[in-house]
Amino acid sequence: VQLLVRCPECGAVPFSRSIWMTAATPPWICPQLAVRQPPSRRRRNRCGYDLCQAPTSPLSARDIGTLARLSTTAEAAAAHSLEPVNVAGFGVTARDHLDAVLELIDERSDLIHVLTPGAPESDDLLSSAQLAFEVLDQPTAHAAADIADRHGLLDPNGRHTPIVTDARARRRPHNPLLAAIRLQSLEAVLSPTAQLTFRLATSMPRYPEPIPWWPDQVQYWLEQVPLAVIPQVLWPGTLTPWIQDDDIPARAASAMLLAKIGSTRAWSLIALDLGLPAAFATTPNALVTRMRRNGTWQQFLKALENLATRLADSPPPIDYSARRWAAEPKLIERAVQNIEIDTTPGITVDSNQLAVLLWQTYTGGDARYHPDYGTNATPLEARTTSRTHDALVDSLIERAAKELHHLTGQPDHGPLEWRPP
Structure with missing residues (x-):
């Protein structure tokens, strides 16, 4: 049967006030003061309802099964097992599975409100839990999303699975299972920006990591x-x-x-x-x-x-961002001057061209996008040349890069160039 938390007659919660402790009546007789009281203050009308006679409300077999599933899911989550659970075609932890169930209940019925003792909508808890399990029991994300859409769940404009690509997506943690279901079901209509942000090219799309609460937790966004x-x-x-x-x-x-x-x-x-x-x-x-x-x-x-x-x-063992900010044109010019290329026999580039090549090699950039090198009188071939210089020019770039590293004072001890493995 469904347990009661309030007196069926007056609606008071048993033993919630001191009057229940000081009443001379048996503990199963409700001593709560009645709404209507006599004019005399010598006497007070009490509820007097016999709680032993409270009517019972039998649960159906489906409701009992839903409660049993909630209990089993909670026990599996409490075990902290790392064994993946297959839900809607995704492998997730038991804790993520339980959290997904609770978030679906909350989206449909406001979980905090329905758990309030005596709330009139408390019966919605079981129906919402049944719907949550129905959504998550589907074999694929598309099938789960179809049922969710039919009942107004996984709303792209809601707070549980919002489809936004700015910082609002990181204001709170999002359940990875619900996120994967919602995102994969919309993969055909999401914009390229959303496909990149939510990593739809992976087997399990996901939201960006939430913003850390404390600044010392920010190393780089995962x-x-x-x-x-x-x-x-x-x-x-x-x-x-x-x-x-x-x-x-x-x-x-x-x-x-x-x-x-x-x-x-x-x-x-x-x-x-x-x-x-x-x-x-x-x-x-x-x-x-x-x-x-x-x-x-x-x-x-x-x-x-x-x-x-x-x-x-x-x-890569190179901090490209630090190099881009540190490689100022004046420092590059000083680095080129310090190696004295004019005294090098057989040189095929002048100091301006070597400065351009040094910036490109050191930062991994292209001079046409530099505000200074992209507009100077250096020939386009020298500005956009690939790393196919002769050995003499390569040695000059390496010498100038060491000098530039010394001038910038950057703790970057990585190689001059790098390629992904």
């Missing part, structure tokens, strides 16, 4: 590629055959797309940290549009996700 490991122009040969090595704008746009994976960073912030001009902001969208038209976007998205995973497993 689940997103740190800007420090991304050069201004992606390494050659990294995303072939989709991006050619001589297509410098596409390689720069790909670097911005890589920085957007699993992140709510604004495009303007990404362009600023990569040292790209403001006018470059439309180039990633143009690249995505071109790939969506020729049908290669999904393959390219998977390649970007694989690259992000490789960088997480084997991060």
